[in-house]
Amino acid sequence: MIFKTTTNLFFTALQGLSLTVKHLFGARKSRQSKDIRAKDYFQQQQGLTTVQYPQEKMPIPEVARYQLDVEIDDCIVCDLCAKACPVDCIAIEAVKATEAIGETSDGSVKRLYAAKFEIDMAKCMYCGLCTVVCPTECITMTNNYDRSSQKLTDLIYGFSTMSDQEIADRKSEWTQFQAAKEAAKKK
Ligand code: SF4
Ligand code: SF4
Structure with a gap:
C-alpha cells in the first residue's frame, strides 16, 4: 500500500514537472503574428502568448470596430x-448657408456648415450605429485602437475645420439673409 502511494506520488510529481519543463522551453519563442483569416489562426498557441505591446501588435480584422473617423468634406x-x-x-x-456650398463625393448637395462636430470616444460603445445611418458614408470605424490617454478630454475628437471667426461670419450671413427675406415680405 505504502509502495503504491509512493509510486503514485512520484509519477504525479513527474507529470507536473514535465509540464513545467515543457512550458519553460516553449517560452523561449514568441507566438507568431498571423492573419486572422488563416485557417489555423485559433490553433497557434505555441510559445509565449504575451504580446510585447506596443512593439508587437495582434492582427485584427479589417472590419474591426475601433476609433471613429469622419471625412468632414463629405458630411x-x-x-x-x-x-x-x-x-x-x-x-x-x-x-x-444662404445657398448650396458644394457637393460631397457621392454628389449630395451641402447646405449646412459643420460649426462643431465632436465625438467623445470615452463614451462611445463602438456599436457602429452612426456609421450605418450616415447617408454619405463619411463616418467610419477604423482599425486604430491604440489611442489611449490619461486625460478623458483627450478622447473628444473634433472634426470641424471651421475657425471661430468663420463660424461667426457664416452665422452673421444667415441672420442678414433672413432679415432681408422678412423685409422683402413686408413690402
Ligand atoms: S453610435 Fe455607437 S459607434 Fe457611433 S458614436 Fe455612438 S456609441 Fe459610438
Ligand atoms: S450622418 Fe453622416 S452626413 Fe449626417 S451628420 Fe453624421 S457624419 Fe455627417
Missing part, C-alpha cells in the same frame, strides 16, 4: 449619426 451635417447614437457621444452644431 452634409444632417445630424442622423448623433440622433442614432445610444449614448449621445456625438455633438454637432450646424450653421445654415
Whole structure:
C-alpha cells in the first residue's frame, strides 16, 4: 500500500514537472503574428502568448470596430449619426448657408456648415450605429485602437475645420439673409 502511494506520488510529481519543463522551453519563442483569416489562426498557441505591446501588435480584422473617423468634406451635417447614437457621444452644431456650398463625393448637395462636430470616444460603445445611418458614408470605424490617454478630454475628437471667426461670419450671413427675406415680405 505504502509502495503504491509512493509510486503514485512520484509519477504525479513527474507529470507536473514535465509540464513545467515543457512550458519553460516553449517560452523561449514568441507566438507568431498571423492573419486572422488563416485557417489555423485559433490553433497557434505555441510559445509565449504575451504580446510585447506596443512593439508587437495582434492582427485584427479589417472590419474591426475601433476609433471613429469622419471625412468632414463629405458630411452634409444632417445630424442622423448623433440622433442614432445610444449614448449621445456625438455633438454637432450646424450653421445654415444662404445657398448650396458644394457637393460631397457621392454628389449630395451641402447646405449646412459643420460649426462643431465632436465625438467623445470615452463614451462611445463602438456599436457602429452612426456609421450605418450616415447617408454619405463619411463616418467610419477604423482599425486604430491604440489611442489611449490619461486625460478623458483627450478622447473628444473634433472634426470641424471651421475657425471661430468663420463660424461667426457664416452665422452673421444667415441672420442678414433672413432679415432681408422678412423685409422683402413686408413690402
Ligand atoms: S459607434 Fe455607437 S456609441 Fe459610438 S458614436 Fe457611433 S453610435 Fe455612438
Ligand atoms: S450622418 Fe453622416 S452626413 Fe449626417 S451628420 Fe453624421 S457624419 Fe455627417
